[in-house]
Amino acid sequence: MINMTSHISTDITQGVMQISINRPEKKNALSQQMYRGLTLALQQAQQDDKVRVVLLIGTDSCFSAGNDLQDFLGAGELNAQHPTVQFLYELAQFTKPLVAAVAGLAIGIGTTALLHCDLVYAADNARFQLPFTQLGLCPEAASSVLLPNVAGYQRAAQYLLLGEAFDAAAALSMGMVNQVVSPAELMALAQQKAQQLAALPADAVQCSKALLKRSQLAHTKETIAAELVQFQRLLHSSESQARIAAFFQR
Template sequence: MSEISQRIEQGILRITLNRPEKKNALNQQMYLQLTTALQQAAADDKILVVLLQGSTDCFSAGNDLQDFLGSGELNSQHPTVQFLYQLAQFEKPIIAAVAGLAIGIGTTALLHCDLVYAADNARFQMPFTPLGLCPEAGSSVLLPNLVGYQRAAQYLLLGEPFCAADALQMGLVNQVISTGELEQLAWQKALKLASLPASAVQSSKALLKRSSKTLTLDTIAAELVQFQALLHGVECQQRIAAFFKR
């Protein structure tokens, strides 16, 4: 069974993370599949909306650290890097349905989505500094712009977790609903978007992101430089070694 499943229906590309034994942690093959899916969606006029989801108890536990550590330099050929830039520049609307754990990239990817719906069991965290790392995916600019500096510092510097209600209050998610109702709500919102004039929706998204797009791309690049340096530092190596021993 594929770790990324895809289905196109009524103009909606539904992408489902499907690696339950690893809590949907993303490996390099999954990043490649996600990037390819977004590239194909961008080129296909019949696809109007992307719906990204995990399972009812886990959206994504973040990077598969063991896989990531052996994946080489974070350059333009790296699958993770390719995904980050593709996500940041994707012109069609993306809806995320988040249940259970949303860790690391499982949270920061949501900052690029246009609508985010969360189950009441959703739990978010960006534990970069506890691992000796720094923010990624443009989160060091997108999060403070969304929630304010102090709250962004709470979650990016301290790496503290937060619940669905907190995510709703700060504006990271649009609505919180029961786990059993989440998939249907996200699907209905995707159908509504898909029923609207595509050119108007995409133009509106472009205008909404016009002032921040260049800054976001520049920030992703700056974060990658720092992330690469920290990844090979003694503190990070010690923290990750301790993580694997737990």
């Protein structure tokens, strides 16, 4: 077990790097330090030939409640040096298989990150939400193109414009997750699928992933960049600042 930060750790077993998000006191909200840890973990997995698959997990009761807003607001402009931005691009261009196991809350980046994963398994207690407009903001992580690709325009608009929460059954029906099981079964299933991938010829698996993503990778990166421009603009708007201030007063 290697601690990338105090809340991000990795462990490699039989070709699978498990990246764990563990900040339960903040519902696994991601700080800039945690984004750095996640980016570093993905970079190490990319460079290590012994790593064939990455499995991303949270805790038993929470995948991630999204950005640690207070920390995020103090991190400066959304430029190439910003830890959140670096993580988004690392995630989008990662060439090895990415598997996610999701239990409990998956809010904001906790949901949009899943759109970059190749296989997603959810516990039946998983709850997803993309509350960007509720904070006076816009989608991020290329979710404005990836979610319509998965769910179709109308359902993507429902979740990205209204910011309505949805459960694991809805995520399954729209194709955002591969399978839903009980919380007690989740880790065993995700680990089994990750090991199944790791046992296959790595070159063939990575080549197949590259072909699957070939038509969308450039568009994904362009969309991340376009979203960041608008996200930065909206973040400084009076409406967004009022909404965020109200969030902190809850």
